[in-house]
Amino acid sequence: MIVLKRLALWFGLPAILIAVWWAFTAQGVNFFVPKPDKLANTFVTVWFSEKFFTDVMPSMGRLLISLAVSLVLGVALGIAIGLSRTLRWLLEPLLEFIRAVPSTILIPVLLLLIGINDAMKITVIVLGCLWPILLNTIEGVRSLDEVLKNTALVYRLRGFDRIRYLVLPGASPLIMAGIRHSLAVGLILLVVSEMFASTDGIGYSIINFQNRIAIPEMWSGIFLLGIIGVLLSVVFQAIQKRVLGWYYGLKEASNDG
Amino acid sequence: MxxxxxxxxxxxxxxxxxxxxxxxxxxxxxxxxxxxxxxxxxxxxxxxxxxxxxxGPVSQHHLPPPSVVIPTFLNNFTFTQFWLTVGQTMWAWFLGLTLATFGGLAVGLLIGSSSLLRTGTHTTVEFLRPIPAVGLIPLAALLFGPRIGAELLIVVYGCFWIVMIQAMYGITDIDKVADDTVRTLRMTWLQRVRHLVLPTLLPYLMTGIRLAATVALILAISSELIVGTPGIGRAVAQAQLNDNPAAMIALILTSGLLGILVNLIFRFIERKVLFWHSSVRSEVAA
CATH class of the missing domain: 1.20.5 (Single alpha-helices involved in coiled-coils or other helix-helix interfaces)
Incomplete structure (x- = not known):
């Protein structure tokens, strides 16, 4: 009974919405909104074809490479800036300004400088995803636990060991928060950069369908973006649970005590 | 230790x-x-x-030095056309943000105040929310063409979820004991809102609006860039077509300045509205 109720709560509203949508489009009068069954059919025929390899895979590849680059750059720079007061003072106003520039507007400039290729898209995405990770890492390094810091001092942890056993774990909760933010930003920038200038990818496909006024195909692309967004957040949460397991355990223990 | x-x-x-x-x-x-x-x-x-x-390896024409860009940037301030362009972007930003804030607040409060509604809408919200707002650009372009409606659709869609989620968290976070106290004291509805709901809700809401303000600017400029609704984004796209990189970079500097300005204004408002809140009083959460 409880299971049934939960199922009803989970799938009740989506079912109602789809039913309303169906009823609304049953007459077939609205040009802009396709019928749900037609959309589902289109979705399967469009994306489960060679398009999966020629458009979806390149897009995901770009996104993952950019995220990896942002992560490495952001954490490395963040630790360096977070640990050094001089560096922080030197770079803070500059970073604040660059971060404030809406990164999509850089696409035309990078197009001129780099040209239409994967390097341009990866640069755009990195320029957007870097900031949440970088700023969170700086903040995480600065808010390291005083007692742990002094303990590391007493044990004479230096150089690599200090970063490996004190700085990185201490900053990791904030770093993970930064990564979650950059996932959303990265998806946005991926789509915009492909819409603006590209020859393949999900964003390119969607804008191409729009130009050909292929409405159901366009909707199916928007749906695909939604599914990718959900998948990314599910995968990220699983990773976060693993990486930060010790942290949640610690917080629970300290709440109980 | x-x-x-x-x-x-x-x-x-x-x-x-x-x-x-x-x-x-x-x-x-x-x-x-x-x-x-x-x-x-x-x-x-x-x-x-x-x-x-x-x-450097790129031609000077494509990447003009700051000694060329900064005069262009400053020169812009004397042109009416420039201020019109900035005004168009900021107007779309303001309208979109206002609509998203009121919509998100209303829906967030409604859903947040009932646990049945919260569980019932969970799957739908979790599916709709991650759709990047820019994915709707083609739809907006088809529906409205290069007019402000297209820009508003994208800005409102993107910012609505941010405000809604924060309003929902805020209303869920009301202290149980405080709520019982309010009932024991037989406060009226208005008093309950004034002394219990607002103090709990406002910090969440202000965070949501501040985040949404930044996102709204990014989305407004992105849709101008691709759909061609009037504003800074379209001016950049035009400068690119006219092969005028200096104008392009000057406009990008302007957009960065706008971004900083928006952030500063909302931090200021947040500090003024939440002057009583511990996060502002201790000034730890910067």
Whole structure:
């Protein structure tokens, strides 16, 4: 009974919405909104074809490479800036300004400088995803636990060991928060950069369908973006649970005590 | 563990008085350092850009040096057309943000105040929310063409979820004991809102609106860039078509300035509205 109720709560509203949508489009009068069954059919025929390899895979590849680059750059720079007061003072106003520039507007400039290729898209995405990770890492390094810091001092942890056993774990909760933010930003920038200038990818496909006024195909692309967004957040949460397991355990223990 | 902190710090402190003027100099440096080094950092970046533009691998035409861009940037301020363009972007930003804030607040409060609604809408919200707002650009372009409606659709869709989620969290976070106290004191509905709901909700809501303000600017400019609704984004796209990189980069600098301005204004509002809240009073959460 409880299971049934939960199922009803989970799938009740989506079912109602789809039913309303169906009823609304049953007459077939609205040009802009396709019928749900037609959309589902289109979705399967469009994306489960060679398009999966020629458009979806390149897009995901770009996104993952950019995220990896942002992560490495952001954490490395963040630790360096977070640990050094001089560096922080030197770079803070500059970073604040660059971060404030809406990164999509850089696409035309990078197009001129780099040209239409994967390097341009990866640069755009990195320029957007870097900031949440970088700023969170700086903040995480600065808010390291005083007692742990002094303990590391007493044990004479230096150089690599200090970063490996004190700085990185201490900053990791904030770093993970930064990564979650950059996932959303990265998806946005991926789509915009492909819409603006590209020859393949999900964003390119969607804008191409729009130009050909292929409405159901366009909707199916928007749906695909939604599914990718959900998948990314599910995968990220699983990773976060693993990486930060010790942290949640610690917080629970300290709440109980 | 407990005793190590005082020992270490007392060692550090005891060395200071012997070299008094060094300590004073250090204090002065702590006060002035951020400004001196901050300006130095920006200057160094400008010089690096100038040198890269002159000797770097890309042609100077495509990456004009700051000595060309900054006069263009300042010159812009004398043109009415420039202010019109900025005004168009900011108007779309303002309208979109306002609509999203009121919509998100209303829906967030409604859903947040009932646990049945919260579980019932969970799957739908979790599916709709991650759809990047820019994915709707083609739809907006088809529905509205290059008019402000297209821009508003994208801005409102993107910001609505941010405000809604925060409003929902805020209303869920109301303290159970405080709520019972309110009922025991037989406060009226208005009193309950004034003394219980608003103080809990406002911090969440202000965070949501501040985040949404930044996102709204990004989305407004993105849709101008791709759909071609009037504003800074379209001006950049036009400058690119006219092969005028200096104008392009000057506009990008403008957009960065707008971004900083929006952020500053909302931080200011947040500080004024939440002056009583512990996060503002201790000024820890920067």
């Amino acid at each position: 407990e005793t190590q902190t005082p020992i270490l710090s007392s060692v550090a402190v005891s060395t200071l008085p012997t070299r008094g003027h060094t300590a004073r100099r250090a204090a002065q440096w702590t006060a002035a350092g951020p400004y001196v080094l901050g300006v130095a950092g920006i200057l160094a970046a400008l010089i690096a850009w100038e040198l890269f533009s002159a000797f």
